[in-house]
Amino acid sequence: MSIRAIDEAPLNPFHRKLTWACAGGPFLDGYLLSIIGVSLVGMTNELSLSTGEVSLIGAAALVGIFVGGLFFGAVTDRLGREAMYTIDLAVLVGASVLSVFVTDSWQVVILRFVLGVAIGADYPIATSLLAEWVPNKHRGRLLGVLILAWYIGAAAAYVIGFVLAEIGGPDAWRWMVASSAVLCAVVLLMRLGTPESPLWLVNKGRTAEAQDAIKSALGRTVPIEELLAASAAEQSVVQSRVRDLFKGVYLRRTLFCGLFYMCQITPMFALLTFGPTILGSFGLGEGNTSHLGSALISIVFVLGCLPALRMVDRIGRRPVIVWSFALMAVPLAVLGGGSSVPVAVVILCFCTYALFSGGPTVLEWTYPNELFPTGIRATAGGVATSISRVGAAAGTYLLPISISRLGIGATMLIGAAITLGGWLVSLLWAEETRGRTLAETSAPPGAATRPSTPGEGRRTDLQDGELERS
Template sequence: MSIRAIDEAPLNRFHRKLTWACAGGPFLDGYLLSIIGVALIGMSNELHLTTADESLIGAAALVGIFIGGLCFGAVTDKLGREAMYTIDLAVLVGGSVLSVFATETWQFVILRFILGIAIGADYPIATSLLAEWVPNKHRGRLLGVLILAWYVGAAAAYVVGYVMAELGGAGTWRWMLASGAVLSALILLLRVGTPESPLWLVNKGRTDDAQKAIKRALGHTVPVDELLAASAAEQSVVQQRFRDLFQGTYLRRTLFCGLFYMCQITPMFALLTFGPTILGSFGLSEGNAGNLGSALISIVFVLGCIPALRMVDRIGRRPVIIWSFALMAVPLAVLGGGSSVPFALVIVCFCAYALFSGGPTVLEWTYPNELFPTGIRATAGGVATSISRLGAAAGTYLLPISLSRLGIGPTMLIGAGITLVGWLVSVLWAEETRGRTLAETSALPGVQPQQTARSGGERRADVTGGSADRS
């Protein structure tokens, strides 16, 4: 399904505000996941937390993100983007406020788990809403901007935490947690009044509401015939369901989105989490020098996204993701030499890996939103996010074990191997979606978007990978 008024519209103030509002979710993800690490220092001393307590508090949000992405993408496809778009931010505000007054470990664990669910839910909600509103030629770049927001949020958390720790005294950690509530409230206010996705409305047969939303956002109406035709096309087929993600062509796309996301984020999360430790294994002290080296690498991760944002809409998604994974594997393979690698080369290799990782990073939310139709778009984004978090959790948990038992060289070679799996998955399954409408990018192979007036049985055969009469 396609609406020309959206696909061909020039960027305007509405698109920019929507991008900022949608980016608020990833920003809060980076901020809330990072600020707890800074706050835990004061929390542990004041509340006498054990190592096990700290681990539970730190892991609770990651578990929540997995569940939130897996479950609430489907809820978003059913209830709508607009409703969930503000509800999940309200949960973030409430959870952050309650965290300020928590005093027991179990209270923090429950609240962090709830915050994680809201964060995980926001990924498919915000990305699907933005994908369905922005023009074709800007879609890859604007969806990629959301990734940058995560890094900005994480960096902001460390800056805020550092300043508060320097200026405050006992109990400052509560003000750190309170800062998350303030930011969540501000982003919630920014999101209030955002119109529903016209594609979702048409998918539900609400053409009048779709026209009103387009008029409100873009300033002009759409011919009623066009919206009625799109609605009729949607209603003439069997609506997609969660299980369709694991059948036929959609199964291949689900595996591609989840696996490349996992292969990109597993080494990256481990590096961001244990940067000073990894650099220490190469001979750099884990004090301020290690922190400085980690900060430099983190900055390069952000810088790597900037050229990738331009390239995905200029040269295409497929070449960007394939070449990025190939280039990412090279510096990790060099680091497989372990402690014998000169330290200057170590820094160069890590910076090169961070720079090249920009390609897959900016496509993490672009591909899931482009390869699946409106009825299961948010569901697919949530599933891809959940799959990626399995890799992030495994990498974060296993890296210290690998360092102690195998050493730094073999650990880096494992990272190179994971990256090469991402390259292979991309070579085999990455599709080119640049400059095409969502109707075209999400269509099944051999089926034109206009061919939607067939019977539900024929459509179901396509979904499950069977053949159908296309005459």
């Protein structure tokens, strides 16, 4: 099922506004996950936190993201993108405000878990809403912008944390937490008035509302008969049940999205942790200035994503992800030389990895939204996020243990092996989805869908429905 008024629409101010509004969630995610690291210095002193309590605070958000992604993607598919969009941001605002007034470690742990749940829920909410509104030929690039917002949010957290610490010292940690509450409120205001996804409305049989949403956002009137035919076509083809993710071709796609995401993010978390050590050679590895070094790391990864944003829509998803994983493994293998590797080579490897990691990074949220139908699209995105966080949590927890017992060289070689695992998964299972409608990309291989050639593009949606039912 596809709606040509959306698939073939030119980019307009609505698309840009929606992209910025959806990017607000990932921006907050990067900010909230990073500002806690800056504020923990002062928080530890004031609340007399033990090492175990600090670890719990750090892990609480990751556990929350796992839970939020796993369960609330399905809720989003049931209740709608726009409704969950607002609820999710309201929870982020509330938990951020309450974090300013904490007086004990258990309160911090609970609030960080709640924030993590909201963050994990936001990934499938924002990405599915944007994917279902943007035109085919711009979908990969605009979804990739969302992941850029995550890194920008992380960089902003370190810069703001640095400024507040310079002004107020460690005691400024409550102001740091308060800054996240203000930003959450701003993003919530940006999202007010965002229309519901027409694809979700059509999937639920609410065709009149879908027609109104398209007219309001794009200025196009789609005949109600076309929307009714599109709704019938999807209902006849897709059984929108969570268990469909774990059957047939959708099981393979679920494993692909989750595993490549995990193989990409696990070494990346390790390298982000290793990064401050590298930057220490420039005097940015100690004290408050280390926050500026961490901000620089995030910016380097942003720069790595920029070329990938264009390539995914120009040369395709499959070549970008396959070649990126292969090239990402090379600098990690070189870093396997450990402390004997010259500093200049270490820095070059870091920058090279960041550059090539842009491919899988911008596809983290593109593939789950393209490979699954409307009824389970957000669910699939949430499951992929949850699988990836298993690797992120494991990498974060095991990295210091691996460095102390095996050494930095062996640790980097393990990262290279994991990256090659992502390459193998992509080589075997990555599909090409560039320039195709969501109906075409989410259909099982060999299923009859509307051809996207210019000559056949004038086929009516009613004919599409009959074709898909045949």
